[in-house]
Amino acid sequence: MSQINIRTLAKELGLSPGTVSKALKDSYEISIETKERVLALAKKLNYVPNIYASSLRKKRSKTIAVVLPEVADSFFSLAINGIESVAQKKGYHVLIYLTHENFLKEQAILNEFKSGRVDGVLISVTSETKHPQHISELRASGVPVVMFDRVFEDMEIAKVCTNDLESGRLATKHLIENGCRQMAYLSISKSLSITNRRMEGYKKALEDNKLQVLKTNIVFCTNDGGYNYSLIKKLMQRKNRPDGILASVEKLIIAVYQVCRELHLRIPEDVKVISFSNLASATILSPSLTTITQPAFDIGEAAASLLFKSLEKSHFKIEEKNIILPSSLEARDSTK
């Protein structure tokens, strides 16, 4: 579907583009009746005014947008660096939009991009995002989109991510090899493909080793730090508490360490801990944290490179690209 612009409206209404433009600007030259007709159609067709049209009619905005849930996460801040390393070479600005894990905000942001504010979009969706319709609509308006890390697996769209299932399996196998028999998996979303894939890997590793998958060992955390703390505390106060923890995202790690401290549980003696994380401070935590380290910079770089290919070559079939970059396990004291 092509973008609705003033000319589309004019044609549909049998008016000149100039008249439509003036009507949209509430010009005194235009009758109230005409204005009402124009506004009614604009609303019906979901016309978004292009605020830069006058100065940038033929020029591009030379700007790409990165839509992210948050920046207080080392994966995202490193991915941004990877994206900027490519954008800088191309002479593009990078705008960062934060959704704070709020789906409605994500939707509103993407809707605004339809006006041509940016030339392309890189997105990692919120933990609430269940349907890709807002992304499809943005693409339909002519803006290329690349998803990274938090992607829609079944959507035909350019994607860059890591081998989440294999990494979840590897992390769990590592815990088992270090003596764990009853491990918990901390998720942060029921809908995000990455946490679900990591959980699948966790389950596979248990099955590989003929260990039972217990529903009670799978904990769904949220975006509320206080609530997560109480969930993790409850988990670790159980009679049959887990002897190992796999955290699907790094923001849960501080709570895990603090709960263990509060309950006088020693890491790794009483419970071994591993987390998906790119935390630079992993080596200086007490104890140092075993991590599944994602190639965050490379993921950002690859995603931006795909986007620029599609901006530079209109015949480049971006939606067929699906890049998977492997993560690596870095064993430290927390799983010894």
Added chain:
Amino acid sequence: MSQINIRTLAKELGLSPGTVSKALKDSYEISIETKERVLALAKKLNYVPNIYASSLRKKRSKTIAVVLPEVADSFFSLAINGIESVAQKKGYHVLIYLTHENFLKEQAILNEFKSGRVDGVLISVTSETKHPQHISELRASGVPVVMFDRVFEDMEIAKVCTNDLESGRLATKHLIENGCRQMAYLSISKSLSITNRRMEGYKKALEDNKLQVLKTNIVFCTNDGGYNYSLIKKLMQRKNRPDGILASVEKLIIAVYQVCRELHLRIPEDVKVISFSNLASATILSPSLTTITQPAFDIGEAAASLLFKSLEKSHFKIEEKNIILPSSLEARDSTK
């Protein structure tokens, strides 16, 4: 029924449309009597402001920009949350532009804002930024600017920061009270006011306690992590190595901890460490880190509130505002 607009009201009242518009916006230029007449008629005729047309006419982007050196720093990511908490209430988008401590990039970004891409700007300058000319030029083009954290002290511009001098003094006093006699100060810039103010506080505390200020104990780090590591290592390999370290920014802390580990120096027994930092993981480091914690969220919130005041009330003298929010010392094991 035809729509009641500003011109209808103006005609009816014998006023100009501009006066009616200003009256509806509660402008200080309009007398209370006139405002009351306008509002009474607007109510009587059931006037509904046409937001769709008015946003086009005003050409407001409903967007503010936050220009930052980086996001991989807990101060900045918390400050962003403070900014967004205000912007969200006002229905504004927040765009984040990263300068990566590069002055030329900062200059280019600010230059672009002159075209009206955003309605206002919040900025924390790079460690390379020595002159405020690009900021003055942006303001001269009509875009309101608020500086936060990394500000130009002598510039007449709205500023929000913390009590850096007092905090540097407090941190150094804390080291002295815990037995240190020869402390190092790790700076990251020769030009940034915040690190210089913190250094002044450090010097003052030494003088207060009749301790010598040694040039060799003041280390100017850079944005190159590897280089900083070697600088800190050299410092700690000296015969008369310091017995205390005050780091002016949190990104130096990982290097300090790693150097100490490499050189088999124990924290706090051999060297005590304190840092300006909002790291959530400070409590779970080995050992836990004593910090000067800045009110990061509040600084962001205050800066955004100032900006919106100036966007909403054209007579608000924003450049006279200088808000200082105090930091606090959180003593932990690294200075015991």
